Structures are given as C-alpha cells and as structure tokens.
Amino acid sequence: MTDLRERAPAKVPTEKGKNALSLYRHLALMLLGAVVILALSYALPPFRNYQLATVGAYLCVTAGLTVLTGLNGQLSLGHGALMAVGAYTLAMTQNKLAGQGQWTLLVAVLAAIVVTTAVGAVVGLAAARLRGPYLAGLTLAVAVVVPAIASTFDTTFNSDQGLSVSVDPPPLALGYDFPYERWQAWLAWAGALVTLLFLANLVRSRFGRNLTAVRDDEAAARLAGINVARTQVMAFVVSAACAGLGGALIAVLSQSVSPGAFPLTLSLFLLMAIVIGGLGSLAGALWGAVLLVVLPATTHSLTDSFDVSAAVAQRLEGNLPLAIFGVVLIVVMLAFPGGIASLKKFLPNAKKLLPKRKA
Amino acid sequence: MDRFIFLTFDGLSRGAVYAAFALSLVLIWRAARIVNFAQGAMAVATAYAGYSVATATGSYWLGFAVALVGGLLLGAGVERVVMRFVDHSSPLNGVVVALGLVLVIQAVLGMIYGNEFRPAGAPFSRDAFVVGGVALLSRFDLWVFAAVIAVVALLVLLFTRTAVGLRMRAAAFAPDVSRLLGVNVGGMLTLGWALAAAVGSLAGMLVIPTELGLHPNAMDIVFVSAFTAAVVGGLDSAIGAVVGGVIVGLLLSYVSGYLGATVAPIAVLVLLLVVLLGRPGGLFGSVKARAA
Amino acid sequence: MTALLEVKGLTAGYGAAPVLHDIDLSIEQGQIVAVMGANGAGKTTLLRTLSGLVKPTSGEIRLDGADLRTTKVEQMVRRGIAHVPEGRGVVTELTVDENLRLGGLWRSDKADARKALDEVYELFEPLARRKRHPGHQLSGGERQMLALGRALIGRPRLMLLDEPSLGLAPRVIAQIMALLRDLRNSTGMTVLLVEQNVRSALSIADIGVVMSLGRVVTRNDAATLRTDDELRHAYLGF
Numbered sequence: 078m079t080d081l082r083e084r085a086p087a088k089v090p091t092e093k094g095k096n097a098l099s100l101y102r103h104l105a106l107m108l109l110g111a112v113v114i115l116a117l118s119y120a121l122p123p124f125r126n127y128q129l130a131t132v133g134a135y136l137c138v139t140a141g142l143t144v145l146t147g148l149n150g151q152l153s154l155g156h157g158a159l160m161a162v163g164a165y166t167l168a169m170t171q172n173k174l175a176g177q178g179q180w181t182l183l184v185a186v187l188a189a190i191v192v193t194t195a196v197g198a199v200v201g202l203a204a205a206r207l208r209g210p211y212l213a214g215l216t217l218a219v220a221v222v223v224p225a226i227a228s229t230f231d232t233t234f235n236s237d238q239g240l241s242v243s244v245d246p247p248p249l250a251l252g253y254d255f256p257y258e259r260w261q262a263w264l265a266w267a268g269a270l271v272t273l274l275f276l277a278n279l280v281r282s283r284f285g286r287n288l289t290a291v292r293d294d295e296a297a298a299r300l301a302g303i304n305v306a307r308t309q310v311m312a313f314v315v316s317a318a319c320a321g322l323g324g325a326l327i328a329v330l331s332q333s334v335s336p337g338a339f340p341l342t343l344s345l346f347l348l349m350a351i352v353i354g355g356l357g358s359l360a361g362a363l364w365g366a367v368l369l370v371v372l373p374a375t376t377h378s379l380t381d382s383f384d385v386s387a388a389v390a391q392r393l394e395g396n397l398p399l400a401i402f403g404v405v406l407i408v409v410m411l412a413f414p415g416g417i418a419s420l421k422k423f424l425p426n427a428k429k430l431l432p433k434r435k436a
Numbered sequence: 437m438d439r440f441i442f443l444t445f446d447g448l449s450r451g452a453v454y455a456a457f458a459l460s461l462v463l464i465w466r467a468a469r470i471v472n473f474a475q476g477a478m479a480v481a482t483a484y485a486g487y488s489v490a491t492a493t494g495s496y497w498l499g500f501a502v503a504l505v506g507g508l509l510l511g512a513g514v515e516r517v518v519m520r521f522v523d524h525s526s527p528l529n530g531v532v533v534a535l536g537l538v539l540v541i542q543a544v545l546g547m548i549y550g551n552e553f554r555p556a557g558a559p560f561s562r563d564a565f566v567v568g569g570v571a572l573l574s575r576f577d578l579w580v581f582a583a584v585i586a587v588v589a590l591l592v593l594l595f596t597r598t599a600v601g602l603r604m605r606a607a608a609f610a611p612d613v614s615r616l617l618g619v620n621v622g623g624m625l626t627l628g629w630a631l632a633a634a635v636g637s638l639a640g641m642l643v644i645p646t647e648l649g650l651h652p653n654a655m656d657i658v659f660v661s662a663f664t665a666a667v668v669g670g671l672d673s674a675i676g677a678v679v680g681g682v683i684v685g686l687l688l689s690y691v692s693g694y695l696g697a698t699v700a701p702i703a704v705l706v707l708l709l710v711v712l713l714g715r716p717g718g719l720f721g722s723v724k725a726r727a728a
Numbered sequence: 729m730t731a732l733l734e735v736k737g738l739t740a741g742y743g744a745a746p747v748l749h750d751i752d753l754s755i756e757q758g759q760i761v762a763v764m765g766a767n768g769a770g771k772t773t774l775l776r777t778l779s780g781l782v783k784p785t786s787g788e789i790r791l792d793g794a795d796l797r798t799t800k801v802e803q804m805v806r807r808g809i810a811h812v813p814e815g816r817g818v819v820t821e822l823t824v825d826e827n828l829r830l831g832g833l834w835r836s837d838k839a840d841a842r843k844a845l846d847e848v849y850e851l852f853e854p855l856a857r858r859k860r861h862p863g864h865q866l867s868g869g870e871r872q873m874l875a876l877g878r879a880l881i882g883r884p885r886l887m888l889l890d891e892p893s894l895g896l897a898p899r900v901i902a903q904i905m906a907l908l909r910d911l912r913n914s915t916g917m918t919v920l921l922v923e924q925n926v927r928s929a930l931s932i933a934d935i936g937v938v939m940s941l942g943r944v945v946t947r948n949d950a951a952t953l954r955t956d957d958e959l960r961h962a963y964l965g966f
Binding site for chain 1: 465470471473518521522526527528529530531532533535536537538539540541542543544546547548550551653656657659660663664667671696698699700701702704705708709712713
C-alpha cells in the first residue's frame with residue numbers, strides 16, 4: 078500500500094504535463110504524416126498528386142466542421158459558403174500581389190483565414206442564439222445566398238465567370254522539372270497538417286472539454302461555470318478559420334474561383350463527410366475528406382465503363398455521387414438509432430469488443 | 437408610383453406562393469417537429485412528374501393533378517419509409533436525414549432529366565392587365581391567388597371542421613393520449629406529411645413557371661424564402677406562415693424591382709437574420725418554440 | 729363467475745429492468761378496485777401495461793377471457809377500455825368541446841356518441857359553460873371532469889384511472905369519488921383506480937390492492953382494509 082502511495086504522485090502527470098505530453102504526441106504524429114505525404118507525393122503520378130492535394134484542402138474544412146458539429150453540436154450548412162469567402166479573398170489578395178515571389182501566397186492565405194474568421198464570427202454570434210432547425214435554416218440561407226452575392230457585385234467578383242488565380246510555379250530551388258502537382262500536394266498538406274495539429278491540441282485542452290460539455294447539456298455546462306455562448310461562438314470562429322483555409326487552398330489548386338464551385342451541394346457533402354467519417358473524431362474528418370475526393374472519381378470511372386451514350390454518361394457522372402452520398406447519409410443516420418450522438422458512442426464500444434490486454 | 441403599384445401586386449402574387457410553401461413547412465413542423473429541408477426537392481420532383489405528363493398528354497391540368505397527387509404519395513412515402521425511423525432525441529437527426537433526401541432526389545432528377553433548365557409553361561398568360569396605363573396583374577397571378585386561397589380555406593376547414601382534422605391536431609399535440617382515445621397516431625403523421633408535400637407541390641407548380649424553369653435545384657432559393665416566411669410567422673402558426681409569406685413576397689418584389697434581382701436573396705438572408713435575432717418567437721409564435 | 733379482467737404473472741418495465749414483477753390480479757364486472765402504494769410501487773406502470781402503452785415481457789392479460797396483450801393501444805377503446813392517464817391527459821391546446829368529441833371519434837354509432845356528449849355536458853355543468861375554452865384555461869377539478877367525461881363518451885366497460893385525486897381540493901375529491909360510485913351503480917362500469925390517497929380510494933372501493941416495489945403485497949376487501957387496524961398499519965401506514 079505505502080509503496081503505491083509513494084509512487085502515485087510521480088505517475089500521475091499534472092494537467093500541464095499531460096498537455097505537454099499530448100502536444101509531443103501530436104507533433105510526432107504530424108511529422109509522421111508529413112513523411113507519409115512526402116513519400117506519397119513522390120510515388121504518385123501527377124493526377125493522383127492533384128487528388129491528394131484536394132484531400133488535404135478538404136481535410137482542413139472537414140476537421141474544422143468536426144469540431145463545430147461533432148464536438149459542439151452546432152449544425153452548419155454554410156461551410157461551403159465560408160470556403161467561398163476564403164477562396165475569393167485569396168484570389169483577390171493574390172492577384173493584387175502577384176509576381177512578387179512565393180511569400181505573397183502565404184500572405185494571401187493568411188488574409189483568407191482572417192476574412193473568413195471575421196465572417197464566421199458574425200454567423201457564429203447569430204448561431205449561438207439559435208438551435209436545431211433554426212440554425213440549420215440560417216446557415217442554409219448563407220449557403221444559398223453567398224453565390225448570389227458573388228453574382229451581384231460583378232465588378233469585384235466578375236459574376237458567374239469568377240476570377241482566375243495566378244499562382245507562382247514551384248520554387249526554382251526544387252529543380253526545373255519539379256512537377257507542379259507535387260508542389261500543390263505539399264502546399265495543401267502543409268495547411269492540412271498545421272490545421273490538424275492546431276485542432277488536436279485544441280480538442281485536448283480545457284476549451285475542447287467545454288465544447289463537448291455544451292453539446293451534451295447546455296444547462297449543466299452553464300452550472301459548471303462554462304460560458305455557453307462564448308464557447309459556441311468560439312467553436313464557430315475556429316471552424317470558420319479552417320473553412321477559410323480550405324477554401325483558399327481549393328482556389329490555389331484550381332487556380333480559379335467562381336460561384337459555381339461552392340454550391341449548396343458542397344456544404345451538404347461536407348456535412349455528409351463528417352457524419353460518415355464518424356462524427357466528432359479528427360480521424361473521421363480525414364476519412365470524410367478522402368471520400369469526398371475518391372467517391373466522385375470512382376463513379377466517374379464507373380460510368381465510363383457503362384455502355385451508354387455520352388449524354389447519359391454525363392448525367393450519371395454528375396449525379397451518381399450525389400445519390401450515393403445521399404443514400405449513405407440516410408442509411409447511416411437510420412442505422413445508428415441514437416443518431417449523431419451514438420456514432421460517437423459506437424466507436425468506444427467497438428474498442429471494448431477487442432480483447433483487453435492484461436495489465 | 438406606377439412601378440410601385442405593379443411591384444406591390446407582383447409581390448402579393450409571389451407572397452401567395454411563399455405562403456403556400458411556408459404553410460407546407462408549418463404543417464410538418466406541427467405534426468412531427470421536423471423542419472423538412474427536403475420539401476423543396478420533393479416539390480421539384482413532383483413538378484417534373486407533372487410537366488412530363490403534361491407534355492406527354494398535351495393537357496396541363498392532367499399534369500397539374502399528377503403533381504399534386506404525386507406530392508401526396510411522395511410525402512406519405514417519405515414519412516413511412518424514412519422519417520418514421522429517425523431518432524428524434526436530437527433535432528439535428530431529422531435535419532441531416534432530410535438533407536440526405538435532398539441529395540438523393542436532386543441526383544435522381546439530374547439522372548433522368550439532366551441538369552439543364554427545362555422550359556415550364558404557365559397555364560394562363562403572364563402578361564399583366566393594364567389599367568389606366570398601369571400594369572397590374574396577369575391572369576396567371578389571379579390563378580395563383582385563387583389556388584392559394586382555395587388551399588388555405590380547405591386546410592382551415594379540414595383542421596377546424598372535420599373529424600380527421602381534429603384527430604390530426606390531437607395526435608400532434610398529445611400522441612399518447614390520442615392513442616388511448618383510439619386515434620391512429622402513425623396514420624395521422626403520414627397523412628400530415630402527405631398533405632404538406634401536396635401543398636408544397638402546389639407551390640412548386642405555381643412558382644416554377646415564373647422562374648427560369650424546371651431544374652433539380654429550382655426550389656433551393658424558394659425554400660430559403662419560404663423558410664424565412666415560416667420563421668417570420670413563427671414556425672407553429674399557420675396564419676403566421678401566410679402573413680410571413682406575403683411579407684417575404686413584397687420584400688423580394690420591392691428589392692428586385694428597385695435594387696436588382698440579384699440582391700433579392702441577400703435581402704431574404706438579412707430578413708431571416710433580423711427576425712431570428714430580433715424577434716425570437718416570430719410574429720405569431722411563442723418564444724419557447726425556438727429552442728425546440 | 730368469470731372475471732372481467734384477469735392478469736396472471738405479469739412482468740413488465742422500461743428497458744431491461746422490470747418495474748412489475750409477477751403481478752396477479754382479477755377484477756369482476758362492476759367492481760371498483762383501488763390499487764394503492766407508495767411512489768415507485770409500479771401502479772402507473774401497471775395501468776400503462778394494461779392499456780398497451782408498456783409492453784409486458786411475460787404473463788397474461790385477459791379481458792373477458794380474450795388475450796389483450798396483442799391489442800394495439802389505439803384499439804383499446806374499441807375493446808371497452810378507457811384509460812385516464814396520470815396528469816389527466818387533457819389536450820391543453822384543444823377546446824373543451826374538441827377534447828370531449830375526441831373521446832367519441834372512434835365510435836361507429838355516431839348518434840349514441842352525440843347522446844353521450846350531451847349527457848357529459850349535463851353531468852358536468854362547468855364544462856358546458858366553458859365549451860369553447862382551450863384546455864389550458866381549466867382548473868384542476870375541471871380538467872379531471874373533462875378527462876372523466878371524455879372517457880365516458882366511449883361508454884367503457886372498464887375504466888382505468890390514474891390518481892384522479894392528485895392536486896385537487898378535498899371537497900372536489902369527494903365529489904369525484906361519489907360520482908365514480910354512482911356511475912358504477914347506474915351503468916355497471918368496472919373501475920380500476922390507482923391512488924395514493926388511500927382514504928378516498930377505500931371510501932368507494934370494493935377491493936383494495938396494495939403494491940410495493942412492483943409486487944402485489946396484499947389484496948383484500950376494502951371494508952376489511954378500512955377497519956382492520958393491523959392490516960392498515962402494516963400496508964398502508966396509517
């Protein structure tokens with residue numbers, strides 16, 4: 078007994094120590110991720126590298142949305158629109174500064190994050206006062222209306238055609254024939270890994286615990302001294318910043334922005350990605366982002382294999398992913414009777430089924 | 437001044453459609469405590485069906501009937517096959533499932549009909565009568581008013597004067613008690629969804645000829661406007677939905693008339709924000725409902 | 729004489745843990761049976777199981793010898809069972825008249841439903857005066873009248889009543905109890921009454937049943953329970 082008591086204090090790390098520990102763990106994971114991406118970017122052909130880059134860009138958004146919807150319980154259908162804000166900000170900043178070197182891209186990305194964060198704060202302030210279907214309706218309105226804004230101020234946003242984004246080629250230091258797509262993958266994943274590191278630590282912090290406390294029971298959280306409204310607004314701000322980064326990266330990858338690139342469907346896809354990925358876990362956000370890129374590509378090759386006319390093939394290609402996403406979304410929601418919340422509970426339960434290691 | 441009068445009549449006509457669509461949202465909200473985000477997509481689906489029949493048979497009215505009956509069936513089907521099995525412990529679940537339906541319905545429509553706008557004719561002329569040099573209303577506008585007023589009147593009669601209406605209200609307010617009194621609560625829920633979807637289909641048939649035409653996403657903006665109308669009125673109130681619809685219709689008409697059509701959606705967003713933050717209960721609802 | 733309601737070995741509950749254990753209960757036509765017991769004894773669950781709102785895990789429920797377990801909740805009224813639930817179940821958003829009409833909608837004999845409605849208005853004078861008022865404006869006593877009246881419109885053979893005395897003034901409780909006895913005497917209706925108010929319940933009951941922790945601990949003539957000090961002390965605590 079005495080033995081245990083003496084050893085106990087040394088074994089139990091302090092709050093600070095725990096955080097530092099998980100910080101190191103997250104840093105190590107991020108480095109590992111960077112190595113994997115680096116290896117992949119050399120192993121994959123250019124087109125696959127472009128897809129890899131797209132996954133990275135989406136991952137920023139799905140990870141942020143996971144924090145908002147999965148951990149804090151706020152449903153947003155407006156993240157596609159927030160991506161548009163980030164994308165347009167990047168396009169305009171980058172085009173103003175273009176040709177002055179690689180650093181302009183960093184400035185433009187930061188500008189995109191700042192502007193989207195500000196927009197997210199406004200939406201978040203409203204969102205913190207709304208629940209359930211009301212919040213969904215408001216964010217839906219944002220998603221539907223933002224493309225209209227781009228069409229309205231056509232001198233600034235060039236209406237439906239959108240803007241092209243001039244992005245510098247990869248630095249010469251990497252060599253003349255350095256593939257552009259590999260460079261894109263690096264850029265996107267640099268953003269994604271930084272986002273993940275930031276969010277992983279955030280989730281582990283006191284703020285992260287507040288998020289779930291507010292989601293599970295607002296009244297109880299309030300009694301425990303948590304400022305519910307502030308927590309909700311902050312969650313929105315954080316996830317908006319991630320969406321801004323993701324949108325900016327998408328703009329860099331496609332070298333253009335247009336209202337058509339950020340339809341309502343995009344917002345629904347993002348929601349679907351995090352629901353299927355396993356709501357509330359950052360790993361789930363990764364699977365969701367992969368799915369967002371892989372599923373349309375798969376249906377593309379699938380429809381190519383069908384023996385149908387070009388017009389029919391085109392219809393199938395555009396709509397099959399939507400149908401699959403929709404069906405999966407419904408099935409997942411119905412198959413887990415606890416809905417969103419039980420998806421989270423299901424995961425630890427699955428772990429329990431595994432044989433326990435003896436202590 | 438002439439322009440103002442024209443825009444007012446135009447706004448009232450639009451408002452009537454939004455009122456009908458908002459009413460369909462309120463019907464489901466009252467019956468099932470779900471905001472049916474798939475209502476727009478469902479209405480578009482039945483409108484496609486209606487116009488297909490109209491084109492094939494040459495009879496608009498046959499197509500119109502098909503659209504409404506299709507709405508009844510689709511609404512009942514969605515409740516029986518999908519919504520009945522949604523776990524309602526979190527209000528998000530119903531929303532997410534409805535959004536899944538949106539994706540499925542729009543995708544199926546896209547696969548069958550393609551993602552281009554298809555022309556959708558109106559059963560009556562859309563040229564406005566000119567009285568004393570002022571353009572007022574078209575025949576089509578009159579048809580819109582007549583149809584919406586008829587539907588509202590029928591719904592009022594149904595809910596206040598008939599046994600089925602009484603059952604539906606009781607089932608929504610107190611399901612367990614209603615079952616103990618012999619009311620088939622599940623059946624009433626299905627009926628509520630069917631009626632709501634049919635009203636949504638009517639709104640679709642009234643609004644699609646005035647917009648760009650048939651398209652899988654044709655009702656997206658209409659849905660947002662109607663949702664705004666329902667929220668303005670307070671989601672629980674049928675009268676509120678009608679008043680909210682007229683308010684939104686007038687707003688949209690004035691804004692597009694004086695500031696340009698592309699500004700209109702932004703005006704709707706602003707109105708929605710102002711109402712949600714400024715008057716949490718809507719004009720006719722209770723504040724408590726908002727947290728539900 | 730066969731019993732109207734026969735319950736054998738009934739076990740039921742919410743989720744995994746049963747609330748009712750092995751309940752046996754037999755009620756004859758025209759009897760008033762009072763089920764008493766502390767909070768959490770399972771009285772409400774017993775009524776909810778009888779009317780199908782809670783599914784039994786095992787045991788038998790027979791009405792006139794016919795199995796009742798497979799009958800759907802909404803069919804119970806058609807079998808002659810009226811359940812006035814805890815809190816009376818007045819639909820507060822509907823008017824008094826609508827609440828009462830709701831009680832007769834299932835009936836195919838519309839003329840008799842109409843007649844029953846008029847009788848209820850005669851029986852409960854205050855309800856007739858407040859026909860068009862929404863349920864939430866009624867007092868506790870008026871709500872109880874409304875709930876009882878609504879059940880009577882179905883002309884039930886068996887009335888299940890969950891705590892009709894709750895929250896009412898003693899004078900009103902006495903009126904309601906007297907009314908139940910009169911109704912039984914005039915129509916031959918059977919009443920299963922769940923009550924915490926033991927004195928009131930025993931004042932009209934023929935049989936008293938005491939439940940504790942989900943089991944029937946004693947079943948006796950109400951007269952015996954009223955007068956036998958030992959029994960009363962042991963089971964009813966007064």
